[in-house]
Amino acid sequence: MQTIETEVLVIGGGATGVGVARDAALRGFATVLVERKDLAEGTTGRYHGLLHSGGRYAVKDPQAARECAAENGVLRRIAADCIEDTGGLFVTTPWDDVEFGDRFLAGCAATGVGVEEIEVGAALVREPALNPDIRRAFLVADASMDAWKLAWACARSAVEHGARVLTYHRVTEVLRNGDAVAGVVTVDVRTGVTLTVRAQVTVNATGAWAGQLAALAGCRPVDVVPGKGIMIAMNHRIVNTVLNRCTMPSDGDIIVPIRTVSVVGTTDSPVTDPDQLEVTQAEVDHMLDEGEKLVPGFRKARALRVWAGARPLFGAKEPGDEKTRDITRAHTLLDHRQRDGLDGFVTITGGKATTFRLMAEETMDLVARMASPGTDRPCRTATLPLPDSEPGAYYAVGSRLAQRERHLLDDQLVCECELVSRRDLTEALDRRPTANIDDIRRALRLGMGPCQGGFCTYRATGILHHQERLDQATANRALLDFLQERWKGLAPILYGDQLRQARLDDWLYQGLLDVEHLPAAAGAP
Amino acid sequence: MEDPVRASLDHCVKCTICETACPVAQVTPLFPGPKYEGPQAERFRQPGASADHSVDYCSGCGICSQVCPHGVKIAEINSRARAAYKAEVGAPLRDRVLARPGVTGPMGSPVAPVVNRVMANGPARWVLERAVGLHHSAPVPPYAPRSFQRWARSHRRGAGVHPDGRSVVYFHGCSTNWFEPDLGRMVVAVLERNGVQVRVPDQGCCGLPLQSNGLFEPARRTLRHLAHDLAAGGGDEPVVASSSSCGLMLKREGREILGLADEDLRAMGERTYDICEFLLDLHDQGALDTDFRRLPLRVLYHAPCQQRGHAMGTPALDLLRLVPGMEVVESAGGCCGIAGTYGLKKEKYGIAMAVGEPLFEQVRTGNPDVVACDGETCRWQITAASDHSSVHPVALLFWAYGLEL
Structure with missing residues (x-):
């Protein structure tokens, strides 16, 4: 059986995992990433593609709003090639409380989310398909982001700085060395060949699967509730600006124009297994009905495809006994030495694609202290653009x-x-x-x-x-x-x-x- | 509410029927085809950011929309994409001049002898091609010495026309006015022969050449102006057009391609008839004088692409078959290639000739006495390419009635 040695081992090839791998490689750590399928095949590749301005959380989840606002600015600098600068609108439809707009403005001001209330007429000129009966409109810095492109660019950057990225390598065993995690055994699912990766620090970046991996490591249960969200891609760009309902986050209240399609989303329901995400007819109907409120005639447009993703939401007690939408969208970093007395093992979960880089930075700050105490290896990901990205050179649909x-x-x-x-x-x-x-x-x-x-x-x-x-x-x-x-x-x-x-x-x-x-x-x- | 023309792209299932029917894509790789330009490329377009230029090789014949079994407004999407592209990169002087027969007509007509000699002069045409990109062999008709409108202003109502009887507004179009005034006189004579009173208000261009050259804003102004002129001094009498392409602007394209939502334009479109459509309606009502003399001519009838866009069948064919002794064969379809001003352009002339070749070959081998065709630029193209004379179907009816100018 082949064995490789490394300083940092990252498990999970979603946005968080590739972000950690890139961060680690840029800090000069020997880094290996293993992913059971392809990069960004899990939650990262199954979301609507929104780069949050923070507006969505401005009232409900100020911490998440603050993080989104800051990371929005960072990603625009380092990942412009993965981002289309669509801008976003929060609009008050006839089904929404007009007063919420004031709370929204106050929330944005308190969390550093850039916002400008504009005339309804101006919003309709910008987006002619928008419901003409909206009563207020707010412009924010929402954008759409190609998560696959982003994940591949991070991985490429990591590899350019010496990391190894191994896709289709499933973890079958977490190696223990007494009270420390010493690495993992993987199997290449395409060839059946096993590979052992020994590491000083192992990062569990498996998102909605973090509980499963933590169980393999044998620590106390990591309570991640996969929150299922469905999304429907409509056949073409019905709008060119991200549209949000100006209300508390709810089902089907956002339409994201990304690449050639418009994605309406999403739902939120707790599930037990992130690999079993079924889409029901009722959910599809609900999405289309909600889309109709933002864009009259939405139901008549052609639905291309529907899919579901599993959000990694940390902190709920058990599936079913509370609504996952109320769990914070901020992320959670667990140092298992402090939590479980298990050395060399950290878990990063929760969060969202928009904050993946920040999550990686915080994770690697901790890992760096564990792997090379006393040395200063600062994070470089906030300023160094990804391969092929130049600040300001956004992706264009054409x-x-x-x-x-x-x-x-x-x-x-x-x-x-x-x-x-x-x-x-x-x-x-x-x-x-x-x-x-x-x-x-x-x-x-x-x-x-x-x-x-x-x-x-x-x-x-x-x-x-x-x-x-x-x-x-x-x-x-x-x-x-x-x-x-x-x-x-x-x-x-x-x-x-x-x-x-x-x-x-x-x-x-x-x-x-x-x-x-x-x-x-x-x-x- | 989303714009319905753009929204129609959703109906495309990639069956590729439009691509197999497109006359341009069959003869040049420079035009990747209507499906590519229409429902496919449209998904990559957004306002103010044209990314494609090949759409300029679309001739605008409209066959793609006619054959689409799913209702995709392919030609309309493509016309709009071209207009957006032209609005961003600008249209060449040549296109802006060709697109305005309503402006060039009044300038050229008074000096017709001079202009006509220049346009018939080989070396001068080469200079024009080099200077502005008008192909030296492109069929450009001579200006008439006297415009149709000048004739119409002094025309007295024909005998047999009762002032309280059926009455129409005649939309003659620019080509009749400046190049083929005799056609206008024949249309008036044929209508009057059938007891129809013909009003000819002063009128300008319909905006079609502007539209097909991607100049939408002036096209909209021009079409609105025309509708206003045609409505002047009248009620809601039918509008009869002798140019099948210009008539289609009033009927449909002004709304569907230019996106004009004016109620009066819509109403006028509904009471607009192609001249042959109108005459065949008369016949269906038993009101058409069928007292034709025997006219032993072998006629090849060619329905222009824009005529097919009317979705009215082939009334010209039905009418000509009423004439004793006339042997009428319909062309095997296909486009003549000219598509208004498309085939006049240096870079597109060869494409237009290749598109029309099967039709020209049919004319040459069939060797009819005359070609009948409802579209003026098509007639000029067919005559230039096949060396056979071509006329509007109404001209044949005119002769069959034994009328004289």
Whole structure:
């Protein structure tokens, strides 16, 4: 069995984990990150994509609001390439209390959240699809953030500074050395090969799964309640500004324009297992009804896909006995030496994507004291931009179209909806060999548009096979797995245009290609 | 409420029917196709930040919207994208001049002999191509010595027309006024032959060339002005148009492409008829004089793309078949390529000729006595490319009635 030694071991490849790994590497620590699936495949990749201004928590959760406001400014400096500067509006709809706007303004002032009340008419000029019956409107610095891009940029930066990032490595055992955690045993789920990672300090950055990992480490229970939130991506950008209801945070009160879609969210209900997140018809209906309040006609727009994420919420007693929405959205850092007498082990959980960097900084401040006491290794992540990001150079929704226009004559389009070309596909595969089209999807957004893989999946699989990256049976398996994955997010929203699309896709794959009878390799683990 | 044209992109299921029907995408890789430009690229567009330029190669024929089985307003989305692009990067002088026949007409007409000699002069056309990008071979018609409006002002109501009878407003369009006044006289004569009183108010351009060149603001002003002029001094009598593309502006495109929500424009659109549509309606009511003389001509009828945009069938074909001795064949579809001012441009002339080639070939091999077509720029293109004369269908009816100018 192979063993590697490191100073800092990070478990979990979500925003927090890659943030900790980058922070650790920048401080000069030997760093290894292990993730059981792909980067940002858990909660980070399953949220609506909002970079909070802090406005959402200004009244209810001042600490979270303060942190969001500060980190919003930091991320705009270091991660501009992952952020689209959409701006955000908080609006008072006819269903909301007009007076709440005053509390909102006061809350923003008290927590350092930048806000400006604007005329309703000005809000409607800015967003013509907005409900014309709104009574107040407040402009804030909300933005949309591509969490995958962010996670990959952090990981790349960490690797550039010496870290190792091991995806598809699942932790099977936490190694103990008396009263200390000494590392973990992992298994590469693709090959079955086990790998031991020995570390001075192990960081549990598994978010909603933190309780599960803490149990493996054998410490007192870490009480993380996964809070399920569902989100629906609508087929195009119905608005270009983040829209929030100016009221206490509630279900379905936000629409985020991100990349080519508008995401409406979200719900909040406690669940026991973050790997089992079902979406019900009632939840979908509820989201659409709430979306209708912000944008009349919302229900008539085409729903592309629905998914659910599990928030890591720390501090509830047991699932079911209190509403998870009332738990603070600020994060929690546990030093298990103080808490459980268990050395070399810390847990960082709670929080949100917007504050991932701050969480990483606080975590590494603690880890640095544990791993190299007496030395000063300051955090550098607040000022050093991520690879490919320049302060002020925000992502623009038209950038892919502009790029495509430059290559109309010399490159083939593979994914028409998200404008992914053959060259994009080949380059992504050169960077990261994979037999999993879902990995390619997260890197390129292949298959994420209106047809949900209907026309690009067979093309991409064919190209992979043609380039001899996949043999026939593996290619067929990859095709089937990807279609199955896409289908999961379609089933609960099959009505109208998307139903029509699903029928056409079904004719292609079942009728024309008879995919269910292809000679396919055994399913991936 | 979201704009319905943009919202229609949601209906696209990528069936690609529009791409297979697009005449431009079939002949040039410079235009990636209506699905790409429409429902696909639109998802990447936001106000004030055009990222694409290939949409300028859309000819605006509108076939994509006609064939879409799901109701995506493809051509409308593309026209708007082009307008947004032009508003950001600016339109060349050539496009701004070509787009304003209502301005150039009054300037060119009085000096018609000079302008016509220049435009018919090979070396001069080469200079024009180099200087402003107007292709040297592009079909540019000569100015008429006397405008249609000048004739109409002095025209006395024809015999047999009762002042209290059926009455229409004639929307003749710029080409009839400045280039083909005889067509206008024939339209008036055919209508009067059927007892219809024809009013010809002073009128300008409909704004279509502005619209198709992406100049939406002046297009809106121009169309509003036209609607105002046509309504002047009248009630709610039908408006009859002899240019199928200009008539479509009043009927539909002003609202759907330019986004004009004016109630009076909508009302006028509802009472606007293509001339052949109007005449066939008369026939359906038993009110069309079918006392045609025998006219033994072999006619190839070509319905322009914009004519098909009316969704009214092919009334010209039905009318021509009423004429004894006339042998009428419908063209095998396809676009002639000119698309208004598109095929006049240096960089698009070759595309336009390639688009129209199957039609030109049909004309050459079929060798009809005459080509009948409802669109003026299409007629000029067909004649220039196939060396066969082409006329408006009403001209054939005019001759079949034995009328004379």
